[in-house]
Amino acid sequence: MSRGTIALLGTSADPPTIGHQALLEGLLGEFPRVVTWASDNPSKRHGAELKQRSNLLDRVVQTIGNPRLQLAQDLSSPYAITTLERARQRWPESSLCFVVGSDLATQIPRWKHCDQWLGLCELGIVPRKGWPIEDGDLQGLERLGARPRILSLDIPATASSAVRQASGDDQIPDTLWPLLLEHNLYGFHSSSA
Known part of the structure; x- marks a missing residue:
């Protein structure tokens, strides 16, 4: 466990998904404190509003129920540099x-001001199935000032995109179903009686 280090997961x-939940639980095994938030990715179209996604993520955090894990939605920004400035x-x-x-990890060199923020933190990289980390990618990140650390966590192969495409219902944590149905999110509706 990294003493005094806070893991930041936007x-x-x-x-x-159950992958997000497993990731948060895995990070708790590696770090004394884990902070997460929902964010808008400037290169994605989102299936729900940021506030709704934050509420869903908060439900996952509450379900995990570990006092070392917190949702800090005010860290949210489309840009890592802004988030890191707020965290610092x-x-x-x-x-x-x-x-x-x-x-x-391979997209980071195209992120806004990556050469400025990579030196402000350690860069934790969690391997995802189907997305191998190449030595050349790590070396490129190091040239930009990154201190990469591979976090060997066993995370299920899940994708939010599969849920949005109606083929990943089994990837949704049970705790989220009431919120998804109540708000008719991602095409899920309560059946009318």
Whole structure:
């Protein structure tokens, strides 16, 4: 466990899956504190409003029920540099580890001001099935100032996109069904009696 380091996990949570839940639980085994939030990804179209996605993610956080895990929605920004500036203001004495899936690691060199924010934190990379991490990718990130750390967590192969395409109902945590049905999110509706 990294002493004093806060793991930061922003996610579209569109919707959160059992993979998100497993990731948060896995991070709790690696870090003394884990902070998450729902964010708008500037390169994606989202299936639900940010507030709804934050509420869904909060339900997952509450279900996990660990006091070392918190939802900090005010860290949310489409840009990692803004999120990290907010986190550094909130926790000036703590080390930060910005966590991404291996599918995003190769995109980071195209993110806004990556050369400025990568040096402000450790970069935690969680391998995703089907998205191998190549040595060349890691070296490219290091040249930009990153301190990459591979987090070997066993995360189920899930994708929010499968849920949005109506082929991943089994990837939704049980705790989310009441909210999804109540608000008719992602095409799920309560059956009328």
